[in-house]
């Protein structure tokens with residue numbers, strides 16, 4: 498039996514993510530406050546897209562004890578950690594967000610959908626399709642939050658000057674170390690992971706705020722705008 502050491506690895510993952518997005522805690526707080534305010538109650542069903550090892554999904558389950566959280570990811574290592582260590586309120590699904598079929602097992606009737614640092618893996622047309630699928634998965638009045646590298650169209654000079662952000666090299670190193678340790682521990686699963694991402698290299702697309710707002714509006718969301726910003730990272734909120 499593979500010893501996943503999932504608690505320690507998930508804590509270390511959280512530290513790596515916070516290295517990339519130092520304001521991660523304020524993002525999660527903004528999502529929580531906005532969701533409760535818009536719904537007028539806690540969410541009952543939450544969809545976390547590209548939820549990795551389920552750290553954020555578990556925190557959402559802790560914040561909203563009555564909620565059922567569905568996590569989707571494609572990485573076999575991160576899925577194993579999520580299945581082993583995430584909150585029991587989190588259902589973990591293995592699906593490719595680059596293909597429209599991901600929405601079938603996820604179903605509909607969600608109050609909140611989140612994609613934190615996920616969409617830069619996808620090509621622009623796939624992100625547009627993801628917005629459309631999220632609009633269908635959400636109930637009317639539900640909220641989608643997409644956080645990623647998102648330059649501000651009105652501030653091209655400032656956005657360019659922030660690239661790379663201070664601390665980004667250290668975060669890249671911490672990411673490499675995390676995966677280095679995983680390589681030593683997960684063996685066969687790492688080989689499976691390599692095959693998964695060989696067919697789906699990260700697109701590294703960083704659409705601007707305007708690009709994401711236009712994609713959300715085209716997908717049928719009735720409002721879309723920026724909920725949160727921290728340096729190069731921003732979070733779009735879109736209301737179904």
Ligand SMILES: C[S@@+](CC[C@H](N)C(=O)[O-])C[C@H]1O[C@@H](n2cnc3c(N)ncnc32)[C@H](O)[C@@H]1O
Pocket residue numbers: 514546547548549550552553569570571572575592593594595612613614615618619697
């Ligand atoms: C930078 S990580 C962020 C993970 C998580 N949202 C967090 O904040 O901890 C990006 C996640 O997107 C997932 N991902 C990338 N491409 C995907 C795809 N085509 N389908 C499903 N998940 C994908 C990766 O496996 C990874 O878990």
